[in-house]
Amino acid sequence: ASRSRPEKIQWPRRMHEDDPFEPAVLVIACEGMAALHLQHETGEIINRVNAFLGFNAIGRIRIVQKPVTADEGRPKPSFRPLTAAEKVKLSGTVGMIEDDGLRASLERLGATILGQKKT
Numbered sequence: 385a386s387r388s389r390p391e392k393i394q395w396p397r398r399m400h401e402d403d404p405f406e407p408a409v410l411v412i413a414c415e416g417m418a419a420l421h422l423q424h425e426t427g428e429i430i431n432r433v434n435a436f437l438g439f440n441a442i443g444r445i446r447i448v449q450k451p452v453t454a455d456e457g458r459p460k461p462s463f464r465p466l467t468a469a470e471k472v473k474l475s476g477t478v479g480m481i482e483d484d485g486l487r488a489s490l491e492r493l494g495a496t497i498l499g500q501k502k503t
Contacts, residue, residue, distance in 0.1 A: 388420035389452050407443030411433050415452050422447055436438070463499025 391411040398406075410433065414422050422429075426445045433442050466474070474494045479485040 387416070387452055388412055388414040388422055391448060394446075406442055410442045410445045411448060412445060413448050413450050413452050415449070419447050420450050461500075463496060466495055466498055474498065 391413050394407045394409045396408065396412060410430075412429075422445075429445060430442050434440050454468065461493065462465070474491060478487050478490045481490065
């Protein structure tokens with residue numbers, strides 16, 4: 385799993401609505417020797433994906449060898465702190481919401497949106 389990732393599902397083109405259903409191709413990106421292991425496990429992967437989706441959606445797998453990198457290297461964006469006036473306005477906007485969890489989520493969302501804007 386750490387050396388592969390699903391890229392896309394390619395559905396076959398249907399010319400008419402009356403055309404019979406054909407399963408799709410699952411494209412998986414994989415690194416080096418992990419591709420060989422993945423190739424031996426294609427039957428199991430197809431069965432598990434189809435069981436998860438609830439129907440025979442995937443008919444075969446195509447393996448594309450390329451580097452698979454995680455998003456760990458990308459830094460999280462930093463936002464500026466809100467001014468006192470922005471905090472008061474945000475609290476007033478979401479203050480009428482009764483559900484505490486929803487109100488807190490909307491306050492975080494508002495703080496993120498306002499923090500992105502330049503002063």
